Amino acid sequence: MDTATTRRDFLKAVGLLTVMGSASLAGCTTQANEGQPTGPKLPNEPNYKGFLDGTDNYSHTLDWREKDAITIEVGSEANMGAYGFSPAAVAISPGTRVTWEWTGRGGTHNVVATQGTFNSGEPVSEAGTHFEYTFDRPGTYTYVCEPHEAMGMKGAIFVGLGDPVEDGEATS
Structure with a gap:
């Protein structure tokens, strides 16, 4: 078995998995905001003093x-x-x-x-x-x-x- 071919195949597989993993993670990060209510944004965001930090479906009021x-x-x-x-x-x-x-x-x-x-x-x-x-x-x-x-x-x-x-x- 040619080690250059094996290494190349391995690197291709790792690259493909990396791209697929990134794509699925991208879907996870946007999924929480899909289907959320829409409407006008409040012009000036209230100071929630960090309360909503870690709430992944919060982006604005x-x-x-x-x-x-x-x-x-x-x-x-x-x-x-x-x-x-x-x-x-x-x-x-x-x-x-x-x-x-x-x-x-x-x-x-x-x-x-x-x-x-x-x-x-x-x-x-x-x-x-x-x-x-x-x-x-x-x-x-x-x-x-x-x-x-x-x-x-x-x-x-x-x-x-x-x-x-x-x-x-x-x-x-």
């Missing part, structure tokens, strides 16, 4: 301040499974009712404000489960799914009519 009611999916594709809120971050106006609706994927989930403002209760897994909260006070509200917080299942809601301010931003 959607500006849904013109809506009276919105729905956030619980158990959406993110964080290497059905461990996301969709959208991960949204801006709304005071008085907006937010409904979190379970997809039935990713096991048991709940919705718990990090500041104690709201809590959906014990984690549940049934599709169609929902929890509602009306945000009357301006501020920045952050929340988690307790069983999957370490995996990056986090969300944020900016409540306000104007743009967020860097310093002195209200947080609740």
Whole structure:
């Protein structure tokens, strides 16, 4: 057997595997944002103080301040499974009712404000489960799914009519 041919074949195989591996990883990194809600971006991003770091379906805050009611999916594709809120971050106006609706994927989930403002209760897994909260006070509200917080299942809601301010931003 010719060692030059064997080496060449080996290097071709390694190169092919590298290209295939890179392509599949590229698909993984974009997959979390596929199927995510769309809409206008909030012009100035709120300062979440690193809270959404490690939440792979967060890239910006959607500006849904013109809506009276919105729905956030619980158990959406993110964080290497059905461990996301969709959208991960949204801006709304005071008085907006937010409904979190379970997809039935990713096991048991709940919705718990990090500041104690709201809590959906014990984690549940049934599709169609929902929890509602009306945000009357301006501020920045952050929340988690307790069983999957370490995996990056986090969300944020900016409540306000104007743009967020860097310093002195209200947080609740």
